Amino acid sequence: MTSSLTPEQRDRAEKKGFDRLFASLPGLLATCAVCCFLWGSAFPSIKIGYRLFGIPGDDVSSQMLFAGVRFIIAGAMVIIGMSAARKKPLIPRKRDVRSILLLALFQTVLQYVFFYRGLSQASGVTSSIVTASSNFIAILLSCLLFRTERLTARKILGCAAGFGGVALINIADMGAGETLGFTLGGEGMILLAAVAGAMSTCLIGVLGKHHDPVMLSGWQFLAGGTVLAIAAAAAGGRLGPAEPLPALALIVYMSFISAMAYSLWSRLLAVNPVSRVTVFGFMNPMFGFLLSMVLLDEGSMVNPGVAALALALVCMGIIIVNIPVRRTHADSVPNR
Numbered sequence: 001m002t003s004s005l006t007p008e009q010r011d012r013a014e015k016k017g018f019d020r021l022f023a024s025l026p027g028l029l030a031t032c033a034v035c036c037f038l039w040g041s042a043f044p045s046i047k048i049g050y051r052l053f054g055i056p057g058d059d060v061s062s063q064m065l066f067a068g069v070r071f072i073i074a075g076a077m078v079i080i081g082m083s084a085a086r087k088k089p090l091i092p093r094k095r096d097v098r099s100i101l102l103l104a105l106f107q108t109v110l111q112y113v114f115f116y117r118g119l120s121q122a123s124g125v126t127s128s129i130v131t132a133s134s135n136f137i138a139i140l141l142s143c144l145l146f147r148t149e150r151l152t153a154r155k156i157l158g159c160a161a162g163f164g165g166v167a168l169i170n171i172a173d174m175g176a177g178e179t180l181g182f183t184l185g186g187e188g189m190i191l192l193a194a195v196a197g198a199m200s201t202c203l204i205g206v207l208g209k210h211h212d213p214v215m216l217s218g219w220q221f222l223a224g225g226t227v228l229a230i231a232a233a234a235a236g237g238r239l240g241p242a243e244p245l246p247a248l249a250l251i252v253y254m255s256f257i258s259a260m261a262y263s264l265w266s267r268l269l270a271v272n273p274v275s276r277v278t279v280f281g282f283m284n285p286m287f288g289f290l291l292s293m294v295l296l297d298e299g300s301m302v303n304p305g306v307a308a309l310a311l312a313l314v315c316m317g318i319i320i321v322n323i324p325v326r327r328t329h330a331d332s333v334p335n336r
Helices: 007-023 025-052 060-086 094-119 124-144 153-172 187-207 213-234 244-271 274-296 304-322
Strands: none
Touching: 007 025, 007 244, 025 060, 025 244, 025 274, 060 094, 060 213, 060 244, 094 124, 094 187, 094 213, 124 153, 124 187, 124 274, 153 274, 153 304, 187 213, 187 244, 187 274, 213 244, 244 274, 274 304
16 A cells, blocks of 8 residues: 555655656657747747847857856756655755766756857857757767667658758748858857757766756756856846846746756656657757747748648658667667
8 A cells, every 4th residue: 555655665656657657658749749849938038038138149148147047047946846846855965966067067058158159150040950950969979979779760860850840940931141151150169059968968868867867957957057157247247137027027937948848858868768859859949930930920931831841840750760660679779
């Protein structure tokens, strides 16, 4: 009977139940859809936030301070929320600290330092396309560097389809005079940000099997956000909201996006192969595009047929990677 179980046994039983849910195809689909919608809403929210906080487009230090404060609040949300839910403080143990700092380095610090540095010199179109490559890079790193799964033609084809959909919608949305290009200081920095994000994806997939992924999520946000905020403030970053209440509400919502989506994504990565989860990441820019159309009246020049084709490609990529196939012994053994 469950009443005879100790609190620790009940926690383990509850964790196993959630793990089974996240590992099932319906649970995976539903959770990924929630995460991608939340992350997609961050695209227009960031632009609205810059307006509410009075941050110019070329003020990189203030943009990084904005991100740092957002992640500090996100980390606090996870830590306080899960402490209340579990009725005990969500405090890392000594053996968790190294993993927290490693994740914070790649997921929050390096990814956003490179991203904001590159965004100031790269075009919006190429930035979106290069950023989407993070999903493909994560699968390659998982298969070739971490060797936690095998690289198959099906995974490559699925990622190529998803990446093609993202590229199509962004190219179709190019403004007059905007061109595709690549510079080391612009798109090169965005590519490094994509690699850092892919590394964090693989790391949470590995570390989440030995540490509480939600605990890692909350504390890495707090640590990484603090580093970003201190560095940005030292570089002259400032936040001066012209409309305090709307600005506060927006940054709280954006913190919730990070706290909820990344915590759920971490649990998914802890119980699923990286390729099965990250291919859904191609939905992020699709949601971002659609929500930007609604909230910012952007993307009106894109042909609906092109948008439908792009969405179809992304969905096809997700289906190709996740479609059930007969597993052989060779498929279940990682590359050595």
